[in-house]
Amino acid sequence: MGSRNRASTTVMQYTAFLFVATLILFCVGLYGVESASDEAWIREAIRRQIAANSTEGRQALVSSAWWGPLPSLLGLPFSLLFTSPVLPVSSLLVSALMGSASLLLLYRVLQKWGAGKVWPVFVGAMALNPVFLKQCVNGSSATTSLFFTVLVAYGLTEWIHSRSLRYLVYFGFASGMLIVSDFNMAMWVLVAFALVGVDLVARKFEPGQRQAVLIMALTPLVYVSVLWLLMNWLVMGDGFYFLRSLGGGGIVNPPDSPTGMVMSHKVTAIVCSAVAVICVLARSRSGFYLGLLGAAPLALAYYLNSKGFFWDPVPLLFCILPLCILLLGRISGKSTGWLAKPAAALALIPAVITAWMYLLCGGLVADDNGDQAAVPGVSVDRDLSRQIAQHVMTKSELSKIYVCGYDGFLLTEATQDSLFINALDFNFYKAKDDYGGHALYLLIHRPDGRSAMESIHWKFEGIHNFGDRGTLHDGDFGAWRLYEIIQPAS
């Protein structure tokens, strides 16, 4: 009975921590709401549209790989409970909650691994990290993917160490959730699965067990992927709609080119790899795999950028620190040989410090809003949308403006005006059918960064620069270009 009481007390303590930390982070987020990320407003708008049962809401939920549906869904209950047209309440709550949960998870993992008496330092390093704190209070979904990243790494490490079903379930579940939180992490998840495969081969499992492990690990991932396809088929009429942006579109100004990869990335990647080798020497199989996982984000970000893929490196780089901390905790824990402890810990400390200092110096903060310069903040949008509205209304009071892409939610959020209509799957004929007799306009964001991946750009290539048949250039408003729709394009 004593252990049961202790367990329930611990659960109470954790719950209390989650509640208090979330509340504090949420209040900080509310206080500095003017610095909330664009994503916070966009997700808020998506949730509001879903709550209103609108087609745009459903489309926004599933139609782009770059806007994973899970963070929007996580905030939906908050959005239904606390409706506010002027504050991104649900986004702030989700980022605060998932940030707190990530911290708690990290703490529990390090404590479980028996990371000596230094785990408070590790957890403190994470908790006080400025980029982490920023993501916790600015309403972005980065903390959601961070939580699942840590869970994937933890599940994999423990499964390799103990072969316990529990960790296989954690790993499988977290992998699936990570994909639908942030598609940028897909390659990293694949690396994690590759490590599972390598381990299965290396350990000479019997075929039946190998198959069962793969099924247990892969099923959640496959399931959510199929679900995403199904939703796209139902909502967009094309099961692969959300993936189209990965292959097409004009890639302009990748935010972090290979030359822009700073030295600290490379150093940390090398150090993580070195630690992995040390773990091999120390016969710590799980430490070896965790080392590879820690090195993978940096290597992937570097590789993908060097190949010219638009692959947003921020989520990949954002998980460096927790992965390094996990690795540090693992090798300084009880479960590894004596060689690993001093050597690898010493090697990792500069890596963590380097990464942290880099983050502290703002390298990642700038990247975080890589396309921010082109996307005005909400306060600016309010003026911008007013300008556009005035411009259009002077011509005809019976007008409608289709605002393309997810960035368009910033405009519609700013005005709450029925003049603007979000368009995530714009169709000339449908627009004419829906609003026959209206003067119709198309507002397109410059294809910068993530905006280049919007469906309007891969459906109508070059439309921002040159328009399309049946459209007439009407004006430029910041990064937005307005076209008047004269007649449906063929």
Add this chain to the structure above:
Amino acid sequence: MAVDPLALSNQRPKMSASVPVTTGQKIMLILLSLLIVAVAIRYPWPTAKAFVLFSTLFYLAFSFYKLLLLRLSVSSSSEINISEEQLAALIDYDMPVYSIMVPMYMEPESVRHLVQALDDLDYPKDKKDVQLLLEEDDEPTIKAVECMSLPAGFRVTLIPESFPRTKPKACNIGLAEAKGKYLVIYDAEDRPERDQLKKAVAAFRRVGDDVVCLQSKLNFYNPRHNLLTRWFTAEYSAWFDLSLPGLSSLNAVIPLGGTSNHFLTDRLQDMLGWDAHNVTEDCDLGVRICRDGYCSRILNTTTWEEACSSLKFWIRQRTRWLKGYIQTYFVHMRNPFALCRDLGFVNFLHFQMLIGGIVFSFLINPLFWFLALLWFTFRLEILTSLFPVPVFAMGALCLFAGNFAFVYTSAAGCYRRGYYDLVKYALLTPFYWIMMSYSGWRAFLQFFANPFYWEKTQHGLTEQS
């Protein structure tokens, strides 16, 4: 002393299913039905919406409940494990007499195997008190037993012909004549692990006085016979290897499995044994144990049974089980306040989920599958209006996340049990649920038409084939 196999229904009639639905319950049911029909006629659409809302909330709660059990079962060691060293430390002369009861009916082909299996149990032979409970009119089985020379410690107890003709009635007669400090029930086709009795003794010595029952895990020795047995095995593995340990860690009410329940004999006698009128007397006893302030625990040892490999007999067996769950629900909900007081609020909720919830889910599943099919096929707008956004959000969560959780739990059960090759079959269990729902409706109708009818499971099908 005359044995009263109906002691519970005679002495504590409120705890017995001898009257399946009391007059008060009948009145309540009729009034409620009339009210619902009247409201549905007057306000059909709001009534439908209210029903959808209620069902969706139930599904949501049920899905989270299942996930919680899965989380608990994979996270904590909530079952009692007895190590080899602890077993070796047991001294034969210090072992108490152990009563073993095996109710049988028309199972002559099982006798030889059974006697052999029980004789092989690793327990001092002079401390075994084995009773074969045979019905007086079951000539084939009686003859089969007479043809054998029973080992020492074995005896036959004849069950006189009387109403109701159920397994728990036979068990009550056996219980009155049990000599052991501990007692266990096995079915005729059971193959318990050899050291199960010793493990139970060691476990009883370790746990507190409030534990009166240890439930062994049940699984099948013919899991790969056909697709049905594969699914059945996946279900059993998830139930006994994941859900029950999860419940045990919550100190929750545990619906006992049909066999391999180890009891403290005197406590069970004090509780007046099994309800002879309940067709899932094990489930009912699990609830009564909790109501009387005791508890049950899961013992990490397995009894191997035969999985029913015939769809016809599987449906009959499942119908009986679900009918028994309905009986149990009605018996204990005669006075919900008393139940809540006896169990405590949390366990009251467990009861609602485990006993009422399971049956309710099987009953309403077909309706919601049909609605989902209609929507996916025809995109009927009328259905959209049945699901306002919050309800739709919850419904979608249950449809996509909840159902997945159930399937994944089955796969996890197979994995934990070491049936690696069955994991892939567990992913197909939604088809199995259709049969469960069919049995659920059959049970529901039978509960009102023929509440005490015992649809006996046919064993030996695997060996025959």
